[in-house]
Each structure stands twice: as C-alpha cells, then as structure tokens.
Amino acid sequence: MAKVTLKGDPIHTSGELPEVGQAAPDFTLVDQDLAERSLADFAGKKKLLNIVPSLDTPVCAESTRRFNDYAASHDDTVMLIISADLPFAQKRFCGNEGLDNVVPLSMMRDKAFARDYGVLLEDGPFAGVTARAVVVLDENDRVAYRQLVPEIADEPDYDEALQALG
Structure with a gap:
C-alpha cells in the first residue's frame, strides 16, 4: 500500500505501481464506443498510461492536453x-x-485495473477512483517508467515520462 496526499491530507492506495522491468498487468477497460479494450489492442506500440482521478479536474485536463500534443508527432x-x-x-x-x-x-x-496497478484510492474524499500516476510501457508491455504523483493535486513529471518513451 502506497500513500499519497490530497492538499496535504494522507490517502492510501490499494498497492504499489508495477516495478520497472516487470510485465505490465493486462486490463479490460471501456473506450468511447463502449467496447472493451486490453493491452493486446495496442500491441507493438509504446504506451503511456496517464492515470487520472477525473478529466473534470484542471490537472487531469492539463496532463491529457500535454500528452495529446506529444502523441501528434509520435506514431x-x-x-x-x-x-x-x-x-x-x-x-x-x-x-x-x-x-x-x-x-x-x-x-x-x-x-x-486500479487494484492491479496499485492506484485505487482506499480512503479520503476520492475513495474509489485512482491516484494520479503515469506508467510507460515498451512495445513488449514491460514497464519502462512509473510515477505515482505524491500529491494528487500536482502534475506528473512530463519530461521524465516522455524521456522514457525514447
């Protein structure tokens, strides 16, 4: 179990992020068309998992914009x-x-997904959603980088995450 904060108040997660070098846990998540998606749907590509509590918050929105800009020139x-x-x-x-x-x-x-990646918030006002984290996977779905952002209200380290993509 890891600990993060929300405006300084401690909150516990369900576990730890996968270790660098480890095979990433597979997942089943739902896309915009209500189809189920897994790691296999993105086979052969590097993947950046921008894990956020909700897109309706300013920090989550900003990180999504930043990673969208990077993806525009990296097929x-x-x-x-x-x-x-x-x-x-x-x-x-x-x-x-x-x-x-x-x-x-x-x-x-x-x-x-949140339990397998260790980011499910166990307590505090956001219990049941995820902590803020970034996990970079290589083309073979091995963890190349991970960051559990210590303060949920802070942005991730964009430079380190994008460097890990190569």
Missing part, C-alpha cells in the same frame, strides 16, 4: 488516458478540447 506511441469517468464524459471532454491523439479509457465496469 509509434499510444497515449491511454485512464479514469473513472464514464466514456460519454471522456468523449465530450476530448471533443470539446480537440484532443484526438489520446485514447480515453474508463473503469466504469470494473476497478480491477
């Missing part, structure tokens, strides 16, 4: 934006923001 990489938001809200957000280089995925049917 070998897919940016997965993972949140507890319903697919309809994710689609509306990305449409309103003109973000077409990211793939939003929802945990609406199951929280197994």
Whole structure:
C-alpha cells in the first residue's frame, strides 16, 4: 500500500505501481464506443498510461492536453488516458478540447485495473477512483517508467515520462 496526499491530507492506495522491468498487468477497460479494450489492442506500440482521478479536474485536463500534443508527432506511441469517468464524459471532454491523439479509457465496469496497478484510492474524499500516476510501457508491455504523483493535486513529471518513451 502506497500513500499519497490530497492538499496535504494522507490517502492510501490499494498497492504499489508495477516495478520497472516487470510485465505490465493486462486490463479490460471501456473506450468511447463502449467496447472493451486490453493491452493486446495496442500491441507493438509504446504506451503511456496517464492515470487520472477525473478529466473534470484542471490537472487531469492539463496532463491529457500535454500528452495529446506529444502523441501528434509520435506514431509509434499510444497515449491511454485512464479514469473513472464514464466514456460519454471522456468523449465530450476530448471533443470539446480537440484532443484526438489520446485514447480515453474508463473503469466504469470494473476497478480491477486500479487494484492491479496499485492506484485505487482506499480512503479520503476520492475513495474509489485512482491516484494520479503515469506508467510507460515498451512495445513488449514491460514497464519502462512509473510515477505515482505524491500529491494528487500536482502534475506528473512530463519530461521524465516522455524521456522514457525514447
């Protein structure tokens, strides 16, 4: 179990992020068309998992914009934006923001992803959604980089995450 904070108040997660070098846990998440997606759907590509509590918050929105900009010029990489938001809200957000280089995925049917990646918030006002984290996977779905952002209200380290993509 890891600990993060929300405006200084401690919150516990369900576990730890996967270790660098480890095979990433597979997942089943829901895309904007209500189809189930897994790691196999993005085979052969580098993947950046931008794990956020909700796209309806300023920091989550900003990180999605930043990773969308990077993806525009990197065809070998897919940016997965993972949140507890319903697919309809994710689609509306990305449409309103003109973000077409990211793939939003929802945990609406199951929280197994959040538990398997150790980011499910166990207590505090956001219990049941995810902590803020970034996980970079190589083309073979091995963890190349991970960051559990210590303060949920802070942005991730964009430079380190993008460097890990190569």
